[in-house]
Amino acid sequence: MTGQxxxxxxxxxxxARLRQEHRDLDAAIDAMVSLGTADSIQIQRLKKRKLVLKDRIKQLEDQTVPDIIA
Structure with missing residues (x-):
């Protein structure tokens, strides 16, 4: 296997790990909202973490897709 x-x-x-964590956070947020067990600050923190994960996922996806010059 080459270095690349x-x-x-x-x-x-x-x-794969980041996508799974993103899905887990989504499920946790949905559960907290539906059960009414979390305060809004806790939910906002989880949503912010989800956004950070989404940004990192996008960066990694961009790395794996070759640049195409049109």
């Missing part, structure tokens, strides 16, 4: 292939594999693993 190994790096790409690492990126794919990180993407």
């Amino acid at each position: 292939e190994e790096a790409n594999e690492q990126v794919q693993l990180e993407l």
Whole structure:
């Protein structure tokens, strides 16, 4: 396996981990809202974490897609 292939594999693993964490946060937020068990500050913190994850996922996805010059 070349260094590039190994790096790409690492990126794919990180993407999978971040996507799972994003889904878990989404489920946690939905559960808290539906049960009414969380205060708005806690929900806002989780939503902010979700946005950070989304940004990082987008960065990694951009890394894995080759630039195409039109």
